[in-house]
Structure formats: C-alpha cells, structure tokens
Amino acid sequence: MIYIASSWTNPDQPMFVQYFRSRDLEVYDFRAKDASFNWRDIDPSWKNWDVPTMRKGLQHPLAVEGRKRDFAALDNCSTCILLLPAGNSSHFELGYAAHARKNTAVFGKGRPDLVYGVADIITDDILELLEWMKQLNIFNLDRKKERI
Numbered sequence: 001m002i003y004i005a006s007s008w009t010n011p012d013q014p015m016f017v018q019y020f021r022s023r024d025l026e027v028y029d030f031r032a033k034d035a036s037f038n039w040r041d042i043d044p045s046w047k048n049w050d051v052p053t054m055r056k057g058l059q060h061p062l063a064v065e066g067r068k069r070d071f072a073a074l075d076n077c078s079t080c081i082l083l084l085p086a087g088n089s090s091h092f093e094l095g096y097a098a099h100a101r102k103n104t105a106v107f108g109k110g111r112p113d114l115v116y117g118v119a120d121i122i123t124d125d126i127l128e129l130l131e132w133m134k135q136l137n138i139f140n141l142d143r144k145k146e147r148i
Contacts, residue, residue: 002027002081004081079105083107094118
C-alpha cells in the first residue's frame, strides 16, 4: 500500500490517489469518507484551544479513532510519499515511516526541512518519482505510453 502524507489543503492529493489507484495500487486516502477526520467534528472552535483543552481533545473518541486509522495504514504501507505542501502531521508520518524502514519519498517544492534527510528520494519531477517506484517494483512504467 502507498501512504500519501499531505495536507487537507493540498489540491494535488486527490490526483495522486486517483493516479496510483488507476494503476491498481492500493492507496490510503485520508480524505476518503470512511477515513476522514476533522477537528470541527469535536469542537468548531478547535483553533482556539489552549494546551489543556488540546490534551483533552486528543483523547476524544473521534481523534483516537482517526489516529489509529492513520497509524494502521502507516504500519501496513510499503511506501510513504510526503506530498508537498504538507503540514506537521504529514512530516511526522514521513519520519515514522522512515523509522519503520518503509520506502520514503518527498515530492514537490517547498523550503528545506531536516526531516527530508530521512527520505530515500527528494524530487519535484513526477517521472523521477515514478522511475524510483518502478525500481522498487511498485509498478511498471512504460515511458512511451505514460501520460501524466
């Protein structure tokens, strides 16, 4: 399975999920209806929480279930792609996957971050990313037929 770590605000995330799924690859989609989590479901004013309220919110059943779902997918994936731009959780997920010896990639443009040093590949070239995945036998890439 491929775990795409990214931000809810990243407009390219759905395209990546669709692209890999169209090649019969299993992809964890944190935006999927059965997997999505939103802090607003716990408290519409979550952005204004103080630390004690945040600690309490992190133990809310919806937050616990969302965290369990994400970590189960991370544990079961073979490859984690950090799709930039991405937020704090996504960067943590990349580090978690790297520590678990998963294949890891950083894709996109952004400012440097120390955690990127744990990735197997850092690129903003989709063909380079796909070639890396081909070398890992994640899927076949025929450059003559491939259109991205």
